Amino acid sequence: SQQGEEDPQALSIQEGENATMNCSYKTSINNLQWYRQNSGRGLVHLILIRSNEREKHSGRLRVTLDTSKKSSSLLITASRAADTASYFCATDEDYGQNFVFGPGTRLSVLP
């Protein structure tokens, strides 16, 4: 079952602009993670935010988590063409050992 659901499905912006992607989930979680995938390759871990955290930063990335709304957002500031990729959120399920990924947001950054 899909736990995380990203929104929008696709996003196209100009270099230098900010990109915001959202993720919603259904059940209680311990943590939520964001991953990036360049075309047809493996996923790269970006950031992990725990359920007791509200905001986290890493370089040009800013992640927020609202457990009352069961949602998270990923903000990429000052985007670059190299940020073009698909972005996935993943949540842990039932304190389990596996992660459930959303369908992803495809980001295109135009030069």
Place this chain on the structure above:
Amino acid sequence: KAGVTQTPRYLIKTRGQQVTLSCSPISGHRSVSWYQQTPGQGLQFLFEYFSETQRNKGNFPGRFSGRQFSNSRSEMNVSTLELGDSALYLCASSLKTSGSTYEQYFGPGTRLTVT
């Protein structure tokens, strides 16, 4: 440290055949998870192995199986291949920190095409 490696990177098989994919985790990582990624279903969890034991399993038919060796390397096997098994198969290893809060490191994947 070397990253997660997967072999082969590309594979073409015929319906009805079987296939074995291999994954070598990052040194020191004892947990290995497998995922199937398709355009229609997205990323779906297959199973996770920890210290040679299957610890968790996703909702896939019994044709999908796996194992882990004492050196943490893992293999997954798909028998009686179907066209719908065409996908990118991703392996991820992790070093658990606390509870279920840990990062997964993914390999480049094996692109399986079933004709």
